[in-house]
Amino acid sequence: MNLVLASQSASRREMLAAAGLTFEVAAAAIDERAVEAGLAGAAPQEIALALAEAKALAVSRDRPGDLVLGSDSLVVCGGRRFDKPASREDAARHLEWFSGRTIELHSAAALTRTGAVVWRGAEVARLTVRPLSGSFIESYLDAEWPAVAACVGVFRIEARGVQLFSAIDGDHFTVLGMPLLLVLDALRESGELPA
Template identity: 30%
Template sequence: MTSKPSLILGSSSPYRKELLERLHVKFTTDSPQVDETPLKEETPRDLSLRLSRLKARAVAQKHPGCVVIGSDQVLDLEGKCVGKPGNRENCIKQLEEMAGKTLIFHTAMTVIDASGLGHSAVVDTTIKMKKLKRETIEAYVDLEKPFNCAGSAKLEKLGICLISSFQSDDPTAIIGLGLIELTSMLEKCGIEVLPGLK
């Protein structure tokens, strides 16, 4: 009987760690150090996919023979990449720009198996933002402090109040990992989530 390979989540995100813990699989984490600067004329979807691959490869190089998950999420606002705000002022600016508009969150995942072969997927979530008053935005930002969330959108918490609709094939994708797709990807790489699951 061969032992299954070790699983590593290539991320320092507490949100992704919490999501992966839901699957009850043993794993460790390692933070990839990659340049997240978009390439010239790179679409938000392509950026998310490229960064997920870069992150997975960066961690896999340090841990040969392991299964590694790399993930990235990019917010698409009318074709423009929207990143993490970093501070209160940028949060408010982002939310004012996003108010009343339709956004797409591209959540890309790459799983590199023990032989070094990569499997990638992107799960999209479409969000319609409510029209927001400045006082609403400021109250949300001051309560949640979503400085490390793409587009200042902490939808798993109070940010849910800012949206009028949500469409996705996987409700966990918006938080940072699409667990429906990821489960299938892990099975292909020898990581059994539930016995006999195909």
């Protein structure tokens, strides 16, 4: 199997490598906002799946025969959807909004081959954010910015981001940004990995 990860996400690369998979990386060049524009009113999970598919398809068209994995995550909290923060100030506003609330992290993945989707799956994790003081938010961003600029939810759970939460309900890999257990099941079911 020649597996290609259509993402530059360090956590997604680390997950696949730790699981023992051999893969290449080819970042997808898509306009995520344009994809989202055609999905007005769609459920968060469907948006995450559409973005994962778009990334995989963009790379798949140039890699005939290769199995391409696309993935995407998005956060919903208090009826609002959040993308990656545009600036440190934007990150602080996100954290202020999350304070004392539960965020839903939707992580999706899709596998494509020669420009066609062959599998898709998604999971959701619910993360309860403890009440955050303004001074905590500032010290947190002093330590984590700009690393969390590329993170929806403004956290890396494997780093100081764990300090944001009082409870987590969901799969660890989903929280990291990809429903890895679903992906591995799909690879086994398709014969790409031994059962």
